[in-house]
Each structure stands twice: as C-alpha cells, then as structure tokens.
Amino acid sequence: MLKNTNITTRKGQKVNEVITSQHLRSIIDDMHNMIGYWDNDLRCRYANNAYCEWFGKQPKDIIGISFRKLTGEHLFSLNEPHIRRVLAGEPQHFERTLSKTDGRVGYIIGHYTPDFDADGAVRGFAIQASEVTALKETTEELKLAACVFDSTGDGIVITDVNGIILSVNPAFIEITGYTAEEAVGKNPRILKSNRHDMAFYASMWQGIKTKDRWNGEIWNRRKDGSLYLERMAIRVVNDVDGKPVRYVSVFSDITALWHQTEHIKHLAFHDALTDLPNRTLLMERLDQKLISSKRKQCNLALMFLDLDGFKFVNDQFGHNVGDDVLKEIAKRLLALLRQSDTVARMGGDEFILILNNPKGKDEITHLANRIVSSINKPMDIRGEVFQIGVSVGIAMYPTDGRTSVDLINNADRAMYVAKASDKNNISFFSPLPSYRNNE
Structure with missing residues (x-):
C-alpha cells in the first residue's frame, strides 16, 4: 500500500504539498510503462495495470508471486545478473527483446532501482519497463514512490492548478539546465521556445480541460538558450470531488532522435x-x-x-x-x-x-x-x-x-x-x- 509521502529532489527541495496515495496510484496505474516492486526475497509487492497486462495476469495473481515463477526460467536467467546487482545496491539499465503472452514481440528498456532502508540495506527494488518502437522514444513517467521520482531518466514537473511549479526531478534539471531552486515557484513558461503559436497552446489546454490529459511533442528552450524537442505527457490529478488540484508533466528529450530522423531524410535527397x-x-x-x-x-x-x-x-x-x-x-x-x-x-x-x-x-x-x-x-x-x-x-x-x-x-x-x-x-x-x- 502506497503511503502519503513528501517527494524531494536530490537538491533537498521539498514538494510544498502532499500527493495522496490515491493520486499516485491513479497516475502509476494509468501509465503505459510497466512498474512493479519486488522485495529482496524476489516476491512481487506491487504491479501496475500495464505490468499485469504484459504478463496476462490479474493483479491478485501477481502480488506475492516469485520472480522466477512469473517470468519463467529463460527470462529469469537473463534478468538474474541485473537482480544480483540491484540487490547489491547498483541501479540497473538494460535493453531486451521479449515475447509477450499473446505471441507478439516487444522491445523493452528496463530500469531496476534499489530501495534502501534507514540502515542502508537494500530491502527491495522498483522495476520500470518501457516498450519502445523504431525511431520512437517513449516517455518514462512517474515511478513508484520517491525513489522512482528521483531516478527516472525523464523530466517530471508537478505544478498546482495555477501552473506554479511545486517540484521537479533530477532529470528535469539535467535536461533544462534549471536547478530545482530556480524552477520551483516559477511557471513552466520559463522553458517557452516561441516556436509554437497561440493556437498550439490553446489546443493543448483544450485537451487537458476536456480529457484530463495531453500527449505530444513540443519545442522548449534550456536555460542556456538552446532549443530541444521533447515528448511530453501531461496528466491532471483530481481530488475526491473531481476538482483539479495538480498537473503532472512527464517529458523526454528526443532532440537526438529528431536530428537522426532529419539526417536520414537529408541523406535520402542528397x-x-x-x-x-x-x-x-x-x-x-x-x-x-x-x-x-x-x-x-x-x-x-x-x-x-x-x-x-x-x-x-x-x-x-x-x-x-x-x-x-x-x-x-x-x-x-x-x-x-x-x-x-x-x-x-x-x-x-x-x-x-x-x-x-x-x-x-x-x-x-x-x-x-x-x-x-x-x-x-x-x-x-x-x-x-x-x-x-x-x-x-x-x-x-x-x-x-x-x-x-x-x-x-x-x-x-x-x-x-x-x-x-x-x-x-x-x-x-x-x-x-x-x-x-x-x-
């Protein structure tokens, strides 16, 4: 069961408000990425909807199951070196091609993040697995709890209903060049590139207001003035009465992929x-x-x-x-x-x-x-x-x-x-x- 938690960045900047477990669970369960949590006995303690769907099981059939039984001997043998290292406290990142339960082949980017107790011992690890397609880089979204928020490679911004930034993660700092201290309290407009017209932003907010979410690609500007292209997903977090209380934005820098695509187009005609x-x-x-x-x-x-x-x-x-x-x-x-x-x-x-x-x-x-x-x-x-x-x-x-x-x-x-x-x-x-x- 997720607990209420104050999420902090590595710089020590605390989120001004507490995001409830219901909100976190709603966000994580709706993610397209597979997210789970395994204790150091390799028993599953949490799995989101995408994780359950990938293995073709109901949540009740996954919680408590052993890693070996869920994945099978072949997949377990492939993952076992990463499991050993993450239980030794080393975060893991790997890529793999897997067969789904329905026979389709999926290309996976996986992250194993160790979870330390107060004494520094590893008590378990969070898993995030993203299915990606050719020349497409999918967004990584919020992981389970504070360790997920801290370690994901995608930038994450949490704002209040007025668009004031409450928290950013380390990836946001790395991508944009703004520190947490510089970003918190500001509006995300500090990243505005001026490459999109008012109609673009009007369409974005129309989607957010009518569907509680928006996905797309957008050009933004780093602190040093350079432009970058990002794939962004914005989700509205509502309270128990259905009233918006937070906006969560998850984005990844796909500038390199864009340049690669443009280069391929260039080679086709030059x-x-x-x-x-x-x-x-x-x-x-x-x-x-x-x-x-x-x-x-x-x-x-x-x-x-x-x-x-x-x-x-x-x-x-x-x-x-x-x-x-x-x-x-x-x-x-x-x-x-x-x-x-x-x-x-x-x-x-x-x-x-x-x-x-x-x-x-x-x-x-x-x-x-x-x-x-x-x-x-x-x-x-x-x-x-x-x-x-x-x-x-x-x-x-x-x-x-x-x-x-x-x-x-x-x-x-x-x-x-x-x-x-x-x-x-x-x-x-x-x-x-x-x-x-x-x-």
Missing part, C-alpha cells in the same frame, strides 16, 4: 559525398519549376557537366583523392550559382545545373564559360596538384524540351557533342544532326 542534391531531389525541383512555369511564364536552362580527365586521377591516385576532387568541384560550382539555382550530382563525375529564369543565351554562355574556367583552375589535393577539364551540354526550356526527362536527355546529348568536338568545351542542344558547338 549525395553522401558532396552533400549536393541527388537525382531524386533534382527531379523533384525540376518538375516543380516546370509546373510553376506553366502558371507564370519563365525560362529555364539545364546544364549537363561531365568532367574531363577525372578517371585518370581516380585510377592513378585512388578513390580518396578522387572523392576530394569531386568535393572541390562541388564547392566551386556552388560559388558560381545564385540561391534560386540548383546544382546536383548525378553520380560518378556528372553534375547537373538548373538555372532559374536566365535572361538569355548570352548570360547562359557567360556562366558556362565561368564554370569551365573555374573547374580548369589547378587544385591542390593531398599534396598533389591536379587540373581537371569539363564538357558542358545545355538545354533550354521550353524550346529544347517541356519535361524534365527531355531536358536532361537533350542536355546530355549536347554534352557528348561538346566532349567529341573538343574537350573542355560547351555546346547548346540542337535538334539538327549536324549542329555545331556554339561556344
């Missing part, structure tokens, strides 16, 4: 070597420009670049040197283009440039010659000096094609004419078989 747009992003941008041109009259020029002499460098000096040459070429091309233009790497030593609404053929020719001149300049790569040439084929919209595929193919043909006539040259596309270099 060349891994040069970080230029790849073929997929090039086609998307080109198609968008062609669609826009139908609404608003504009011209486009597409340049197909193929390096001259790159294969010799790659073969004679190795791929590492060749990669550095390609990076230098990308850097030089970017320096010549406007923000509205696009340069992409198609693969190998081929690049494509999209010029947005050029003023005419003279401007295109001038830029093409600047590109040739820039690439021709010697480059010092790993102590060796190289000079690379380039052949440039040019197709113009709408005269040389009305689709992205036609423009690329025609610029490619023009590039081969430039390469055949005289390397390090430019050529505009012409539908006539006998068209000449227009440099």
